[in-house]
Amino acid sequence: MTRKTTAPSDAVILIVEDNLNNFILMTRLLAFLGVKKCEWKASGWKVLEFAETLGQIDLILMDISLPDADGYASLSSLRSDEKLGQVPIVAVTADVSVANLKRAKASGFDGFIGKPLDPDRFPNQILRVLQGEEVWERE
Amino acid sequence: MGAGVAGVPASPEGPRNVPTTGMRGGLGRTLLTAFLILTIVPLGVIGGYAIKQNRRNLESEAGSRLLSIAVLKRERLLGWFDELRILAAATVPSGDGQPAVYEAWWRSLAQAAPDLAGAAIVDADTAIAWSTEDCPLISADGRVLDDLARTAVMQHQATLIALGSGTEGALAVTAPDGNRMIVLCLRTAAAMRVMHTEAGLGATGRASLVWDGHLWPSGEPCDLPQTSAGEPPMSGHSLYQRRDGELVVGAYHPIAETAGGILVEQPQDEVFAATERVAATLIAMVLAVALATTAISAVVIRQITRPVIDLTESALAMSEGNLDQHVSVRSRDEIGILTYVFNEMATELKSLYGDLEAKVVERTKRLQQANYQIQRRALHLQASQQVSQAITSIRDPELLLTRVTDLIRNHFVYSSVAVYLIAPGGGEARLQASSPPIVTGDPDTRGLWMERCRAGDGTAVGRAIRRGSAQLHSEPAETQYGWYARMQSQVAIPLKMEDRIVGVIAVMTTTHEGIQADELEVLEVLANQVTIALENARAYERERAATEHLEAAEAFKSRFLSNMSRELREPLNTVIGFSRLLMKGLEGPLNPRQLEDLDQIHNDSQRLLYLINDILATSEIQAGLMELRLQPVDLLGLVDGVMPTASALVSGKEVVVRTEIPDDLPLVLADPARLRQVLVHLLTNAAKFTSIGRILIRAWANEEEVYVSVNDTGIGIPVEDRERIFAFFEKGSNQRSDADGVGLGLALCREYVGLHGGQMWVDSEVGVGSTFSFSVPAYVLEVSEADTSR
Numbered sequence: 001m002t003r004k005t006t007a008p009s010d011a012v013i014l015i016v017e018d019n020l021n022n023f024i025l026m027t028r029l030l031a032f033l034g035v036k037k038c039e040w041k042a043s044g045w046k047v048l049e050f051a052e053t054l055g056q057i058d059l060i061l062m063d064i065s066l067p068d069a070d071g072y073a074s075l076s077s078l079r080s081d082e083k084l085g086q087v088p089i090v091a092v093t094a095d096v097s098v099a100n101l102k103r104a105k106a107s108g109f110d111g112f113i114g115k116p117l118d119p120d121r122f123p124n125q126i127l128r129v130l131q132g133e134e135v136w137e138r139e
Numbered sequence: 140m141g142a143g144v145a146g147v148p149a150s151p152e153g154p155r156n157v158p159t160t161g162m163r164g165g166l167g168r169t170l171l172t173a174f175l176i177l178t179i180v181p182l183g184v185i186g187g188y189a190i191k192q193n194r195r196n197l198e199s200e201a202g203s204r205l206l207s208i209a210v211l212k213r214e215r216l217l218g219w220f221d222e223l224r225i226l227a228a229a230t231v232p233s234g235d236g237q238p239a240v241y242e243a244w245w246r247s248l249a250q251a252a253p254d255l256a257g258a259a260i261v262d263a264d265t266a267i268a269w270s271t272e273d274c275p276l277i278s279a280d281g282r283v284l285d286d287l288a289r290t291a292v293m294q295h296q297a298t299l300i301a302l303g304s305g306t307e308g309a310l311a312v313t314a315p316d317g318n319r320m321i322v323l324c325l326r327t328a329a330a331m332r333v334m335h336t337e338a339g340l341g342a343t344g345r346a347s348l349v350w351d352g353h354l355w356p357s358g359e360p361c362d363l364p365q366t367s368a369g370e371p372p373m374s375g376h377s378l379y380q381r382r383d384g385e386l387v388v389g390a391y392h393p394i395a396e397t398a399g400g401i402l403v404e405q406p407q408d409e410v411f412a413a414t415e416r417v418a419a420t421l422i423a424m425v426l427a428v429a430l431a432t433t434a435i436s437a438v439v440i441r442q443i444t445r446p447v448i449d450l451t452e453s454a455l456a457m458s459e460g461n462l463d464q465h466v467s468v469r470s471r472d473e474i475g476i477l478t479y480v481f482n483e484m485a486t487e488l489k490s491l492y493g494d495l496e497a498k499v500v501e502r503t504k505r506l507q508q509a510n511y512q513i514q515r516r517a518l519h520l521q522a523s524q525q526v527s528q529a530i531t532s533i534r535d536p537e538l539l540l541t542r543v544t545d546l547i548r549n550h551f552v553y554s555s556v557a558v559y560l561i562a563p564g565g566g567e568a569r570l571q572a573s574s575p576p577i578v579t580g581d582p583d584t585r586g587l588w589m590e591r592c593r594a595g596d597g598t599a600v601g602r603a604i605r606r607g608s609a610q611l612h613s614e615p616a617e618t619q620y621g622w623y624a625r626m627q628s629q630v631a632i633p634l635k636m637e638d639r640i641v642g643v644i645a646v647m648t649t650t651h652e653g654i655q656a657d658e659l660e661v662l663e664v665l666a667n668q669v670t671i672a673l674e675n676a677r678a679y680e681r682e683r684a685a686t687e688h689l690e691a692a693e694a695f696k697s698r699f700l701s702n703m704s705r706e707l708r709e710p711l712n713t714v715i716g717f718s719r720l721l722m723k724g725l726e727g728p729l730n731p732r733q734l735e736d737l738d739q740i741h742n743d744s745q746r747l748l749y750l751i752n753d754i755l756a757t758s759e760i761q762a763g764l765m766e767l768r769l770q771p772v773d774l775l776g777l778v779d780g781v782m783p784t785a786s787a788l789v790s791g792k793e794v795v796v797r798t799e800i801p802d803d804l805p806l807v808l809a810d811p812a813r814l815r816q817v818l819v820h821l822l823t824n825a826a827k828f829t830s831i832g833r834i835l836i837r838a839w840a841n842e843e844e845v846y847v848s849v850n851d852t853g854i855g856i857p858v859e860d861r862e863r864i865f866a867f868f869e870k871g872s873n874q875r876s877d878a879d880g881v882g883l884g885l886a887l888c889r890e891y892v893g894l895h896g897g898q899m900w901v902d903s904e905v906g907v908g909s910t911f912s913f914s915v916p917a918y919v920l921e922v923s924e925a926d927t928s929r
Contacts, residue, residue, distance in 0.1 A: 019709070025716040028725070065705070094708035097701055097755065098764040116712035116748060119719035139752065 008034040016062040033123040044074020064093040096138040114138040174436040186421035202376030205390030209401040254329035259322040344405035364389040519661040522550030527668040544574035553648040560642040603631035613653035626653030700758040767810035788826035806918035821849040828853035848912035855905035
C-alpha cells in the first residue's frame with residue numbers, strides 16, 4: 001500500500017489516547033522529528049464527535065485500549081467517516097501479543113507500534129510511516 | 140418304435156410325450172410274431188416231414204412195383220422160351236438126320252410156332268449140322284457161342300444166347316438126346332409183344348429188354364438203376380436221370396445166366412404226382428392257419444395290451460399329480476393281478492400323500508410360528524440395537540434418559556416407558572424420565588407413573604429394586620368387549636452397574652399375548668446398554684466439567700499474562716520515555732549525580748521491560764503462537780553488535796570478553812532479533828556468575844549447522860542443576876538469592892533455538908566455569924529463496 005509522503009514539518013498527527021501523559025510524551029518525541037502540530041482526543045467517539053472541528057489530519061496514532069469504544073470499534077467508525085476515512089491509522093498499544101498484532105492487521109490498521117515506546121526509535125518509526133512505509137513493530 | 144424311443148427322455152418340466160401308439164404297436168407286433176412263429180413253424184416242419192416221408196414211400200412203392208413188373212416180364216419171357224424149347228425138343232428128329240428131315244421138321248415147327256424166324260442144329264462138337272437160311276446167329280465157320288450152348292445142353296433148358304443190335308434174338312435149346320443143340324432164332328416183333336403186353340406201367344412207363352447195356356432191339360446204350368456195384372448188374376430199383384434228361388424211377392431184373400435183363404422205367408413226374416398234391420394242400424393249410432392265428436392274436440393282444448395301456452395311462456396321470464386313480468380289473472390273469480396291485484398302490488399312495496400333506500400343513504404351521512418368533516425377536520433385537528446406537532452419542536444424562544424412554548416406546552411399541560433413578564442414599568427411586576412425559580394437570584398421564592418408588596413397596600419398580608432382577612407382571616386387561624381379550628403387562632428392569640442398582644426401566648403395555656420372556660431378555664440386554672450409556676454420559680459430564688475447569692484456568696492464566704504484560708507496559712511507557720528525555724537533556728541540563736540516578740531509573744525500567752517481554756514470550760511459546768522471521772544472518776556481525784553490551788556487562792570486573800570466530804563462517808538461517816536475544820542472555824548469564832577471568836565467544840560450522848558457544852570462568856553449575864536451569868521459572872540452586880531474573884532466560888533461549896531447529900546444551904565444572912553451546916541451521920541458498928517468500 002503506497003501512500004503519499006508527508007514531510008514531518010507539514011504533518012498534522014491526531015493522537016487518540018486516554019492517558020494525557022502518553023500524549024505529551026509522544027508530542028515531545030515527535031518534536032524531534034519536526035512535527036509541529038499534534039491533535040489529541042481521548043477516545044474514538046470524541047474523534048467522531050469533533051471531526052468537523054478538526055482540520056487537515058495526515059496520520060492517526062490510536063491506542064487500542066480506550067474508554068467507551070475500543071480501538072477496533074473506533075477504527076471501523078473512522079473508516080466509514082467521510083473526512084477521516086482515508087487517513088492512515090497506526091495502532092499504538094501496550095498489548096504487544098502476537099494475537100493482537102494479527103488482529104490489528106486483519107482489522108485494517110495501517111501499522112502497529114508497541115508500548116512502551118522506545119524513545120530512541122519512535123521518531124524514526126513515525127518518519128517511516130509518514131514516508132509511506134508500513135511499520136509493524138511490537139517492541 | 141423310433142418315435143416312441145425319441146419321446147421317452149422328455150424334459151421333466153415340459154408336457155409329457157406319452158408313447159402309447161408305439162407301445163401298442165410294439166407289444167402287438169411282438170406277440171403276433173411270436174404267435175405266427177409258434178403256429179407256422181411246427182406246421183411247416185410237420186408238413187415238410189410228411190411230404191418227404193410220402194415221397195420216400197411213393198419212391199419205394201414205385202421201385203418195388205416196377206421191380207415186380209420186371210420179374211413178371213422175365214418169367215413171361217422165360218415161359219415163352221420154355222414153350223418154344225419144349226416144342227422144338229419134342230419134334231426134333233432123332234439121330235443124325237438128313238437135311239431133308241430137318242427141313243420137314245422146320246416146316247412143321249414154323250407152322251406151330253410162328254414167332255420163330257429160323258433154326259439151326261449144332262453138333263456136340265459145336266459144328267453146324269443144319270440151319271435155315273435166315274438164322275443170323277450162326278457164325279461163318281458154323282459155330283455158335285459154345286459156352287452158352289454147352290450150358291444150355293447140360294441144363295436141358297432153353298437159354299437166350301444172343302440179342303444183337305438190329306438182329307434177331309437167338310435161343311439155344313438142347314436136344315433130348317443130349318448130343319445136339321437146337322438154336323432157335325426169335326422174331327423181334329414177337330419178343331416185343333411179349334414185353335409190352337399187360338405192362339401196368341401207367342401212361343408213360345415202359346418195359347425194355349436190355350442186352351449187355353444196350354436196349355434191344357434198337358441197340359441204344361442205356362443206364363441201369365444203380366443197385367449195387369459190380370458186373371453183371373443185379374436186380375434192384377432207384378431214382379436217376381435218363382440220358383435224354385428225364386428224371387425217372389427205374390427197376391432192373393437180369394435174366395439168369397445171360398447178359399440180358401429187363402429194365403422198367405416210369406417218369407418221376409407221374410410217380411410223385413400225389414406228393415405235389417399233398418404239398419399244395421399243406422401250403423394252403425399253413426396260410427389258412429396263419430390267417431386264423433393273426434386274427435386270434437389280434438383279439439388276444441388287445442386283451443393283453445388294453446389293461447396295460449390303461450395302467451400306463453393311470454400311472455402317467457399319477458406322475459402328473461392326479462392320485463385319484465382306479466383301473467377296472469377285466470381279467471383274473473397276471474394283468475388282472477397287476478391292475479389290482481396297481482389300484483392298491485394308488486390307494487396307498489393317495490393315503491400316504493394325504494398324510495404327507497397333513498404333515499406338511501402341520502410343519503408349515505409350526506414353521507410359520509417359529510418364523511413369527513424369529514421375526515419378532517429380530518425386530519426386538521433391531522430395535523434394541525437402534526436404541527443402543529441412538530443413545531451412545533448422547534452426553535447429557537437427562538437428555539439421554541428422555542431419549543431412552545422415547546426410543547424404547549417407539550421401537551417396541553409400548554404404551555408407556557419410564558426411567559427411575561435411585562436417589563442419593565439408595566432408599567428410593569425417583570421418576571427421572573417417561574414417555575409420554577407426565578404433564579401436570581393432564582388427565583391422560585396423571586397417575587401413569589408414581590413420582591417415587593421404594594424398595595419393596597409392592598410396585599414392579601419396587602420389586603425390581605429389592606430383588607435386583609427383571610420383574611414381569613401380566614394380567615388380563617379390563618375391556619368392555621369379551622372377544623377383544625388383551626393382556627396388560629408391566630416390566631421393571633433394574634439398571635445395574637456392577638452390583639449397584641442405579642435405576643430402573645419400567646415398561647407398561649397392553650397387547651394380545653403380553654410381553655414374553657424372550658422380549659424380556661432383549662429388554663434386559665438393552666437395560667445394560669442404557670446403564671453403560673448413562674454411566675458414560677455421567678463420566679463424560681464429570682470429564683467435561685473437569686476439562687472446562689482446566690480450560691478456564693488455562694484461559695485465565697493466558698488472559699492474566701496478557702493483561703499483566705499490557706498493564707505493566709502502560710506505565711513503563713512514560714517512565715522510560717520521560718527518563719530518556721531527561722537523560723538527553725532536553726528538559727534542561729542535569730548535574731552528574733542527577734544523570735547517574737536517572738541512568739539507574741532508565742536501566743531498571745529497561746530490565747523490567749525485558750522481564751515483561753520474557754513473560755509474554757513464554758506465554759506465547761507455550762500457546763504455540765511464537766513465530767520467527769527467518770532470514771540469512773551473518774553471525775560474525777551479530778556478535779560484533781553485542782560486543783558493546785557484553786563489555787558493559789563486565790565493566791568494573793576483572794573479566795575480559797574475547798571472540799574466536801573464523802572469518803569464513805557460513806551464514807545462518809535465523810530470526811536475528813531472537814538470535815541476538817539468545818546471545819545477549821548467554822553473555823548476561825556468563826557475566827553475572829563470573830567475577831574474574833574471561834568470557835570467550837566461539838563459533839564453528841559443519842556442512843549443515845553453525846555452532847556458537849559462550850564459555851566463562853565462573854562458579855560453574857552442579858550436575859543436578861544442568862537440566863533444571865532450562866526449565867521455566869527455575870534457577871540454579873547455588874544462585875544467590877539476590878541474583879536477578881525469574882528463571883525465564885535459559886528456558887526461553889532453549890525454546891528460541893529449538894524453534895530455529897537447533898539445540899542448546901551446557902558443559903560445566905563447578906568452580907572452573909560453564910560453557911553454553913547452541914546450534915542453528917546453516918543458510919543454504921535454495922532454502923533461503925523458499926523462506927524469504929514467506
